[in-house]
Amino acid sequence: MNFIVNILSLGIPFSVALLIASLGEMFNQRAGVFNLGCEGIMAMGAFLGMLVPYSIGQGGPTSGMYNVLGLGLAMVVGALLGIFFAFVVVTFRAPQGIAGIGLQMFGVGTAGTLFRHFIGGTQSVPGIGNFPIPGLSKIPFIGPIFFSHNVLVYLAFLFVPLAWYILFKTPWGLRVRAVGTNPRAADSIGIQVNKVRYQALAVGGALAGLAGAYLSLAQVKMFSDEIIAGRGFIAVALVYFGHWHPVKIMGGALLFSLAQALQLAIQGQGINFPYEFAVMLPYVLVIIVLAFSRESQLLGPTSLGIPFNREKRI
Amino acid sequence: MELTQKKITNLRMEHITKRFPGVLASDDITLEISEGQILALVGENGAGKTTLMNILMGLYQPDEGRILINGEEVHFRSPNDAFAAGLGMVHQQYMLVANMTVLENIALGFKAAWSPYKLDLGMVRDRITEIAKKYGLVVDPDAYIWQLSVGEQQRVELVKTLCLGARFLILDEPTSALTPQETDELIVLLKNMSSELSIIFISHKLQEVKDLSDKITILRHGAVVFEGNTHEHSPSDIAALMTGHEVDLPLNEEPAPEGVPVLDIKNLNVKSDRGFLALKDLNLTISSGEIVGLAGVSGNGQRELAEAINGLRKVESGEIQFYGENIANKSPHHIIEAGMGYIPEERNTEGIVPSFSLKENLILKDTEHDEFSNHAFLKNKAIDKNAEDLRVKFDIRSPNISIAAGSLSGGNIQKVILAREISRRPKFLIAVYPIRGLDLGAAEFIHKQLLEIRREGIGILLISEELDEILDLSDRVAVIFKGQIQKVLDRKDANRRSLGILMAGVKDDQTV
Ligand SMILES: Nc1ncnc2c1ncn2[C@@H]1O[C@H](COP(=O)(O)OP(=O)(O)OP(=O)(O)O)[C@@H](O)[C@H]1O
Numbered sequence: 025m026n027f028i029v030n031i032l033s034l035g036i037p038f039s040v041a042l043l044i045a046s047l048g049e050m051f052n053q054r055a056g057v058f059n060l061g062c063e064g065i066m067a068m069g070a071f072l073g074m075l076v077p078y079s080i081g082q083g084g085p086t087s088g089m090y091n092v093l094g095l096g097l098a099m100v101v102g103a104l105l106g107i108f109f110a111f112v113v114v115t116f117r118a119p120q121g122i123a124g125i126g127l128q129m130f131g132v133g134t135a136g137t138l139f140r141h142f143i144g145g146t147q148s149v150p151g152i153g154n155f156p157i158p159g160l161s162k163i164p165f166i167g168p169i170f171f172s173h174n175v176l177v178y179l180a181f182l183f184v185p186l187a188w189y190i191l192f193k194t195p196w197g198l199r200v201r202a203v204g205t206n207p208r209a210a211d212s213i214g215i216q217v218n219k220v221r222y223q224a225l226a227v228g229g230a231l232a233g234l235a236g237a238y239l240s241l242a243q244v245k246m247f248s249d250e251i252i253a254g255r256g257f258i259a260v261a262l263v264y265f266g267h268w269h270p271v272k273i274m275g276g277a278l279l280f281s282l283a284q285a286l287q288l289a290i291q292g293q294g295i296n297f298p299y300e301f302a303v304m305l306p307y308v309l310v311i312i313v314l315a316f317s318r319e320s321q322l323l324g325p326t327s328l329g330i331p332f333n334r335e336k337r338i
Numbered sequence: 339m340e341l342t343q344k345k346i347t348n349l350r351m352e353h354i355t356k357r358f359p360g361v362l363a364s365d366d367i368t369l370e371i372s373e374g375q376i377l378a379l380v381g382e383n384g385a386g387k388t389t390l391m392n393i394l395m396g397l398y399q400p401d402e403g404r405i406l407i408n409g410e411e412v413h414f415r416s417p418n419d420a421f422a423a424g425l426g427m428v429h430q431q432y433m434l435v436a437n438m439t440v441l442e443n444i445a446l447g448f449k450a451a452w453s454p455y456k457l458d459l460g461m462v463r464d465r466i467t468e469i470a471k472k473y474g475l476v477v478d479p480d481a482y483i484w485q486l487s488v489g490e491q492q493r494v495e496l497v498k499t500l501c502l503g504a505r506f507l508i509l510d511e512p513t514s515a516l517t518p519q520e521t522d523e524l525i526v527l528l529k530n531m532s533s534e535l536s537i538i539f540i541s542h543k544l545q546e547v548k549d550l551s552d553k554i555t556i557l558r559h560g561a562v563v564f565e566g567n568t569h570e571h572s573p574s575d576i577a578a579l580m581t582g583h584e585v586d587l588p589l590n591e592e593p594a595p596e597g598v599p600v601l602d603i604k605n606l607n608v609k610s611d612r613g614f615l616a617l618k619d620l621n622l623t624i625s626s627g628e629i630v631g632l633a634g635v636s637g638n639g640q641r642e643l644a645e646a647i648n649g650l651r652k653v654e655s656g657e658i659q660f661y662g663e664n665i666a667n668k669s670p671h672h673i674i675e676a677g678m679g680y681i682p683e684e685r686n687t688e689g690i691v692p693s694f695s696l697k698e699n700l701i702l703k704d705t706e707h708d709e710f711s712n713h714a715f716l717k718n719k720a721i722d723k724n725a726e727d728l729r730v731k732f733d734i735r736s737p738n739i740s741i742a743a744g745s746l747s748g749g750n751i752q753k754v755i756l757a758r759e760i761s762r763r764p765k766f767l768i769a770v771y772p773i774r775g776l777d778l779g780a781a782e783f784i785h786k787q788l789l790e791i792r793r794e795g796i797g798i799l800l801i802s803e804e805l806d807e808i809l810d811l812s813d814r815v816a817v818i819f820k821g822q823i824q825k826v827l828d829r830k831d832a833n834r835r836s837l838g839i840l841m842a843g844v845k846d847d848q849t850v
């Protein structure tokens with residue numbers, strides 16, 4: 025029983041970076057653009073997020089405020105990188121796959137270089153501590169699993185219904201879905217297709233930045249070159265996995281992270297199981313589920329990856 | 339631009355010129371229309387009708403020329419500007435988002451319902467109800483677009499345009515996918531509406547043009563070749579002016595062929611997209627060398643039948659015997675290789691790959707055959723020659739054979755599909771609305787082609803809502819109603835009246 029509680033209470037905070045990044049990527053893709061540069065934006069977010077508390081706030085009494093500043097900076101720069109990406113793929117209609125890989129390398133490389141310049145070696149920050157919710161966190165089993173995490177964990181899960189609401193119940197969400205599915209129709213009815221795509225990419229970038237900062241401030245509490253460890257790419261895969269729907273994406277993020285927690289637990293418990301296989305587990309699981317989940321083309325953004333050009337008929 | 343409620347008493351397009359790579363789509367066009375008038379814009383496929391209207395709506399920028407409303411020059415940089423001035427357009431290719439509901443599609447343009455944090459769908463719903471009542475146009479606001487038939491989508495487009503408050507309507511081939519009855523209703527509706535708004539109406543069906551319009555403008559190769567008052571000209575005059583020669587639709591007057599049954603459908607059950615049975619124990623047999631017309635109001639199972647035969651829709655139970663083999667639930671590839679030809683209803687999504695070139699689209703089904711491929715390599719010379727030949731033979735209007743098929747005009751896309759399917763010489767052909775969107779000259783040509791391949795012994799299932807087309811071409815006529823064949827008539831027994839009664843679902847024993 026304890027083993028299960030451990031896995032669950034470990035897996036849930038693990039899922040947060042993936043969840044935030046993939047919800048951001050969901051907005052990108054719903055608007056018809058896939059951003060493979062997510063990983064790069066996350067790396068920048070991770071570096072900038074810890075830079076502020078590290079360089080000015082180190083452990084001081086107001087470190088909470090510096091954490092917030094760090095998160096904010098990560099989001100702002102993330103949004104700017106999203107807009108830069110939009111400039112390349114929306115305005116100049118560059119192929120999205122290639123441009124995304126470029127952004128990924130740029131982000132990871134820049135973050136690493138800046139890190140060596142400003143911080144240097146492995147330095148940890150106090151980061152964002154846990155905030156067990158009074159009362160609720162005392163409930164046996166439920167408490168440690170759901171109510172003993174840092175604030176960002178709670179916020180990330182609140183963001184799932186919020187993202188759903190934005191996507192399906194607001195005019196902006198309607199525009200996003202329309203430009204990702206049939207930009208020509210959206211254009212003919214007066215929607216500014218490229219403007220909406222810019223906005224969606226800015227939102228996606230901000231969330232990717234936040235996800236990165238979560239890793240360096242709340243999960244690992246330090247920065248390293250490998251801190252993102254492919255989570256940006258997993259986030260992109262999770263969007264497909266979750267059929268562009270916030271709730272299913274959350275399911276995917278949880279599945280992956282719980283498998284990861286299980287994997288760590290197996291290693292930690294010294295169970296006699298080849299650790300190489302344990303490490304593979306989460307990835308294999310995602311591939312299996314992807315292979316068996318039926319593609320619902322009808323619901324997804326059918327113009328994903330296609331730049332919009334009004335005077336071109338195709 | 340400010341939203342105005344001002345009336346459009348006069349709209350004028352002056353010296354409009356628009357070039358696309360290799361095409362002069364609009365050649366110094368001047369056009370004028372006053373309040374309460376209905377102007378019919380006609381011309382062959384690729385003449386430039388849609389382009390001109392896209393310019394008027396701010397979708398394309400003209401290279402030269404200007405637009406004046408009530409004598410004042412206007413600049414439409416996007417459709418928003420055109421909406422603001424009171425213009426609205428129903429496009430030839432529907433502008434609907436397939437994975438959203440009717441309600442959401444209309445809300446997309448209904449800015450009054452947009453508050454920053456909430457989309458007021460209730461307000462849009464009320465507006466739809468209001469328009470539906472006022473004009474008698476019934477749509478289901480909660481249906482997803484992908485669930486609707488083409489005819490229903492067309493109605494949604496019209497409702498959408500009216501909901502958004504258009505005071506000047508542009509209708510680009512609005513009747514091409516409507517049933518004859520729906521067409522009649524639309525004509526009456528538009529006539530009534532013309533008291534309060536001006537309409538530009540594009541159609542290839544000259545009887546409609548005659549019934550509806552006050553003035554007529556004919557385009558050819560991007561230029562105006564004729565302008566006049568509709569009541570002074572007969573439909574056949576207009577046809578001759580349009581094509582440059584007398585149009586004479588051919589008739590199938592030959593004796594019934596003595597072929598053997600080649601397509602034998604037994605107790606076929608197939609579900610629709612919405613999950614209910616669209617075909618219920620349907621039976622139909624077609625022999626080689628005969629044309630069987632399938633008459634019926636659209637939505638009675640025609641689409642499902644065509645898709646099931648071609649392996650594009652799951653068969654729940656029953657058999658489709660094709661040259662002695664049951665092809666039910668076989669793969670489309672298998673069925674194509676067995677000799678089935680198919681002219682699908684949805685030309686852009688099923689008939690062509692829009693981003694592929696014209697010549698590639700013409701060999702899509704034959705990429706594995708020796709004619710066009712040499713083991714792993716394509717035979718480019720043969721492909722080019724094939725495309726050049728078909729372009730001339732089928733009069734496909736395009737600057738060259740390497741242009742993306744999606745950039746062709748609607749009617750020319752249809753010609754590409756027809757050219758491919760007919761020239762492949764299949765053993766059997768399913769033709770769904772083969773002349774939808776074609777100009778009269780092209781329709782005449784296609785009908786001749788269908789009769790020619792019939793003479794070669796190819797059986798044809800002709801699915802159409804145009805009774806004239808069915809009566810002109812068929813050896814036998816089968817009437818479909820609610821997923822079953824009501825009755826199969828010989829040509830001599832079929833006429834508009836008898837078919838109309840059967841199509842409405844009246845069993846024959848009640849009529850005699
Ligand atoms: N966006 C575009 N890019 C390139 N060529 C185009 C484009 N739009 C139209 N054309 C070309 O301009 C010409 C006129 O096309 P248009 O669609 O206006 O014809 P149409 O009169 O509406 O024909 P139809 O009756 O078949 O609909 C065609 O040769 C077409 O290939």
Ligand SMILES: [Mg+2]
Binds near residue numbers: 510
């Ligand atoms: Mg057209």
